[in-house]
Amino acid sequence: MTHNIAILGASGYTGAELIRLISGHPGMRIVALGGERKAGMAIAEVFPHLRHLDLPALCTIDQIDFDDVDLCFCALPHKTSQEVIRGLPAGLKIVDLSADFRLRDPEAYRQWYGNPHGAVEMQAEAVYGLTEFYRAQIAGARLVAGTGCNAATGQFALRPLIASGVIDLDDIVLDMKCAVSGAGRALKENLLHAELSEGYNAYAVGGTHRHLGEFDQEFSAIAGRPVRVQFTPHLIPANRGILATVYVRGDAHAVHDTLAQAYRHEPFLRVLPFGETPSSHHVRGSNFCHLGVTGDRIEGRAIVVAVLDNLTKGSSGQALQNANLMLGEPETTGLMMAPLFP
Amino acid sequence: MTHNIAILGASGYTGAELIRLISGHPGMRIVALGGERKAGMAIAEVFPHLRHLDLPALCTIDQIDFDDVDLCFCALPHKTSQEVIRGLPAGLKIVDLSADFRLRDPEAYRQWYGNPHGAVEMQAEAVYGLTEFYRAQIAGARLVAGTGCNAATGQFALRPLIASGVIDLDDIVLDMKCAVSGAGRALKENLLHAELSEGYNAYAVGGTHRHLGEFDQEFSAIAGRPVRVQFTPHLIPANRGILATVYVRGDAHAVHDTLAQAYRHEPFLRVLPFGETPSSHHVRGSNFCHLGVTGDRIEGRAIVVAVLDNLTKGSSGQALQNANLMLGEPETTGLMMAPLFP
Amino acid sequence: MTHNIAILGASGYTGAELIRLISGHPGMRIVALGGERKAGMAIAEVFPHLRHLDLPALCTIDQIDFDDVDLCFCALPHKTSQEVIRGLPAGLKIVDLSADFRLRDPEAYRQWYGNPHGAVEMQAEAVYGLTEFYRAQIAGARLVAGTGCNAATGQFALRPLIASGVIDLDDIVLDMKCAVSGAGRALKENLLHAELSEGYNAYAVGGTHRHLGEFDQEFSAIAGRPVRVQFTPHLIPANRGILATVYVRGDAHAVHDTLAQAYRHEPFLRVLPFGETPSSHHVRGSNFCHLGVTGDRIEGRAIVVAVLDNLTKGSSGQALQNANLMLGEPETTGLMMAPLFP
Amino acid sequence: MTHNIAILGASGYTGAELIRLISGHPGMRIVALGGERKAGMAIAEVFPHLRHLDLPALCTIDQIDFDDVDLCFCALPHKTSQEVIRGLPAGLKIVDLSADFRLRDPEAYRQWYGNPHGAVEMQAEAVYGLTEFYRAQIAGARLVAGTGCNAATGQFALRPLIASGVIDLDDIVLDMKCAVSGAGRALKENLLHAELSEGYNAYAVGGTHRHLGEFDQEFSAIAGRPVRVQFTPHLIPANRGILATVYVRGDAHAVHDTLAQAYRHEPFLRVLPFGETPSSHHVRGSNFCHLGVTGDRIEGRAIVVAVLDNLTKGSSGQALQNANLMLGEPETTGLMMAPLFP
Numbered sequence A, B, C, D: 001m002t003h004n005i006a007i008l009g010a011s012g013y014t015g016a017e018l019i020r021l022i023s024g025h026p027g028m029r030i031v032a033l034g035g036e037r038k039a040g041m042a043i044a045e046v047f048p049h050l051r052h053l054d055l056p057a058l059c060t061i062d063q064i065d066f067d068d069v070d071l072c073f074c075a076l077p078h079k080t081s082q083e084v085i086r087g088l089p090a091g092l093k094i095v096d097l098s099a100d101f102r103l104r105d106p107e108a109y110r111q112w113y114g115n116p117h118g119a120v121e122m123q124a125e126a127v128y129g130l131t132e133f134y135r136a137q138i139a140g141a142r143l144v145a146g147t148g149c150n151a152a153t154g155q156f157a158l159r160p161l162i163a164s165g166v167i168d169l170d171d172i173v174l175d176m177k178c179a180v181s182g183a184g185r186a187l188k189e190n191l192l193h194a195e196l197s198e199g200y201n202a203y204a205v206g207g208t209h210r211h212l213g214e215f216d217q218e219f220s221a222i223a224g225r226p227v228r229v230q231f232t233p234h235l236i237p238a239n240r241g242i243l244a245t246v247y248v249r250g251d252a253h254a255v256h257d258t259l260a261q262a263y264r265h266e267p268f269l270r271v272l273p274f275g276e277t278p279s280s281h282h283v284r285g286s287n288f289c290h291l292g293v294t295g296d297r298i299e300g301r302a303i304v305v306a307v308l309d310n311l312t313k314g315s316s317g318q319a320l321q322n323a324n325l326m327l328g329e330p331e332t333t334g335l336m337m338a339p340l341f342p
Helices: A013-022 A080-086 A106-113 A120-125 A135-139 A149-164 A211-223 A252-262 A312-327 B013-022 B080-086 B106-113 B120-125 B135-139 B149-164 B211-223 B252-262 B312-327 C013-022 C080-086 C106-113 C120-125 C131-139 C149-164 C211-223 C252-262 C312-326 D013-022 D080-086 D106-113 D120-125 D135-139 D149-164 D211-223 D252-262 D312-326
Strands: A003-008 A028-034 A071-074 A093-096 A143-145 A173-178 A230-235 A242-249 A269-271 A289-295 A301-308 B003-008 B028-034 B071-074 B093-096 B143-145 B173-178 B230-235 B242-249 B269-271 B289-295 B301-308 C003-008 C028-034 C071-074 C093-096 C143-145 C173-178 C230-235 C242-249 C269-271 C289-295 C301-308 D003-008 D028-034 D071-074 D093-096 D143-145 D173-178 D230-235 D242-249 D269-271 D289-295 D301-308
Touching (some): A071 A080, A071 A312, A080 A093, A080 A120, A106 A211, A149 A211, A149 A230, A149 A242, A149 A289, A173 D173, A173 D242, A230 D242, A252 A269, A252 A301, B003 B013, B080 B093, B106 B211, B143 B312, B149 B173, B149 B211, B149 B242, B149 B252, B149 B289, B149 B312, B173 C173, B242 C173, C013 C028, C013 C312, C080 C120, C106 C120, C131 C149, C143 C312, C149 C173, C149 C211, C149 C230, C149 C242, C149 C312, C211 C230, C252 C289, D013 D312, D071 D312, D080 D093, D080 D120, D106 D120, D135 D312, D149 D173, D149 D230, D149 D252, D252 D269
Parallel strands (some): A269 A289, B003 B071, B071 B093, B269 B289, C093 C143, D003 D028, D071 D093, D173 D230, D269 D289
Antiparallel strands (some): A173 A242, A242 A301, B242 B301, B289 B301, C173 C242, C242 C301, D173 D242, D242 D301
């Protein structure tokens, strides 16, 4: 059986990544590609790398016949997403890749995003899309909220450690190195090749990055009490990848054992042998997340390094993984491709 | 039915690319990975990006039981390949990715490679592996010789033009821009990131590049008289890709029509609308070749731009395409993945 | 004696490069930095890499007291430049980096730029700024028109060859590889790191690039009859550099001798030993141009490879070289810094 | 007066950077370039970007007449350096860029470098070359030991903070992002463009990097008691640059004020306004170090971000700054060039 798929916001990087992944999925067929500003254009004009695919032209949302759609991916900008989703048919299965439904608490949403939520009633309904930790809810959900790419990386490194109590909850530092596609296809000076290539910098320094809202929500829920981590992202001259260097207090071997045990049956999460740490290059273009753990010369400290591809496991790959669950497909279908190296 | 596959020279980039592609092929199973110097190592040690795959450890060639192998890929260095292949079982199907069996004429081989051929009798038997033009022979071949990556790119741009007589055979200039993985995993100063990044240069200038041997052999055969093209490769600070800018004399629309007509049923060769030209970024990681044609302000001249991924369509993807034919599989199986962009 | 300098258009890349170079010039002092949209901002806000310099804040053009200015660099966009320059004091020495005064013929200007020229009377007065070939006129000029960066590269490779008659004037192909800073600080999708990095492509294919107007004007004047070259630029994933591969018909040794002889006393133009060709990396950040010549396996053909840094020798370095002449300073002052490698 | 300069180890990146810098120094002349394996080669063969300079060919060390040399830079590999320096004339002024004389304590040296020191008597004599903190001793020194590039970056961020007591000495984390030229011109797989470009990774994780020996020595001396920091370097796909993200406990404004006050008269150390942080791109090719400080949402924590160019301020620029002091030249001569951007 083939599921009919619509993608809203198909002209951005996460939209293109969804098309790439779905084109290799045996049980899905794309029936609509929404893109307001580029409506009427063929996909080959918007993304020439997809010209070999037989796809519908981009269209406006109101041109889409949702009766014919089994599941809709929303890869729209933040704030736009909540408005659009509110207007979609009530029974339509939706995987949202924006930030709009990640935070369950309207007040937390307002604090991190600066505006009141426009679809508060759906906030409660939305299931947080970190597949490995919300499988059952996702399988039964109508609306799944994709996680932030940094938020996913940090949680893969930390959730089992917080749950098991092997680390000090009050002394967690996440130093992240993020590739530029995470910023989307936005036309900003600092995203130009001439500005970014050969340069790198911290940004949102001091605890202002919005993905902290997700860390706070999730880690506090796991711990049963408020947990506040320190998180500094850095923009790196590469196109895909997130590498999180996580500094924790705890026994390094216990940290390693906890992660290895937690993920021993996970198809996409791979814990390296103790003492080894991964490279972002080794997961590029794939849905895998590699994790490594080492001790430090200072006793009682451990370092977890986690890498994933922000566009795949950090966004569109995760979205497809969730869609598989929602549609009753095997979770890994269309997602087992090997990384592209070099 | 699943075919058992061996890969010799599995620790280089084309070997890794073969493993990546075959891991997504439903009808093939890797049963042996040869790598003399790294024998005994797990694939995760040699290529950490493949750690999720359940693969045999690297071994020496004489540890391989070829009775169990349906087809063997040889991704060994030039010269080594002919010695090794000579020693393989006589009935074994082989796809060779080296330069050793590309030239049919022992004298031409000696001229371009500087040494007498070590398996002259097999030279005659080998089928030149440019799939789209040697399908029937490849399907029945025991030994297929993969083409040079530059040679493939240039031939996709030029073969139909030479065959149809729409261009002047004595005035063809190929200016190629080649990504660095084409040089393999060799430890050379000019391949270091610090030397190559932010820099680019011509090399093998003046008609000394060995892929000219293939152009001479193939183009002369098509034309029925000697054809000598001018070819200058350039090393570009990118990891994957070949872009050929081909300057020809002839009517640009006739050139476009000839290519469009020749490739209208080809699954991997895509001719763009007249006047458009492709980017190397749009085929990265895929088996597609995009071709574009424009005229020039100087009447009677045309420019063909062809791009492909040197490791996929230019090497390992082509090899798999040929293997599919040799094993009776559909030609495109395992090769239709979309390019990785960005 | 110190000359007072103004820079209009200081917030673009050529403006920044002018500031960098002048900051190391012992005989110049920047007294005004024009930047309409960023007027009021400190240079450290616009270009943090210049924060160590004691410079005036950006201002609007009408805030500048030109009585106090000895020479003005105009690094404004095309078309804007002619309007602004027309309004500057009649006696002010000006080096214009835009395309507005490169073409002497109003009709040629209209053809290549699509609009009638707004300061036709100044077109005739402007001296073409290719220093090595217009020294005397530049030294006495009031208005010097900086050349296109591609135009400079191609002319360094070809002018002496055209003048001496050692090559066929009707069969010249320039294949250029251009770094991205040549496109300026413009916010365009194809200049984003995510789009350009790992990708490269031809553009303005077929003889539509505006720098052809300069080639036509200059080469025809040298030859005393119309000369039309074929020129295809390519965008390369690097920040600085132009590499021109020039295909000519003629004796390669005669070509080499002609260039070597022509440039034997030039401080910035370096002809390599016969058979060697240069890398763009070897001139980065400098005012040097390296040229190499080889023959081809096809008799009677030669290849000239020329490299320079588009922002330095191709633009702001050339401008400073010209300003030195106009102000009576030694031509090389402030310009002899070694390239940055790696 | 012109000082005669010799450079040993001229064929590596720090050697090339010394030549670049000295070529712009009005009071220095290079009289000898040592390079054992490349002896006899012209500099244009080893570093084509320096071909415009009139320099002696490379030679072996015993071909150098040190009577004619005022100061010798040693850019030799670790361990080689101590053997060579021991054999140089007793009165010769030396700036060593290797790690051999950075640690004063023979036992610490043995611990971090794995072998007993070969010139213990000179270890005591050598002055640690962090110019801004050892000016007086350097001016009078015969042998100055250049610092590690990471060590310099971290110390610029931390020394005033440790000295003033505004931060907790037991909770300091340095997360560093290092460009690849810091690894030198070594032929290693992970330094190849194909491996590094588009990828990044942590290395020497867990407190095993040798620059920790310098941190321990210097920070403990300042504090008057043992200080052990946590330090994790990361390899970034860029050629030049180090960015240190330093996590400390203390009042962020006090941290900022302490750094701003400490460096208010320093020509090369620039403290940004509170809340701003620098990019590695903004110091590339220069001797500047930019430092920024922010607070964190978690009270009592501050983040210091420091950037410098590892080959300039982190190595050869520092060496020249020290040589200026040793020769009685103004400290900044030849070092005030602006960074190269883009």
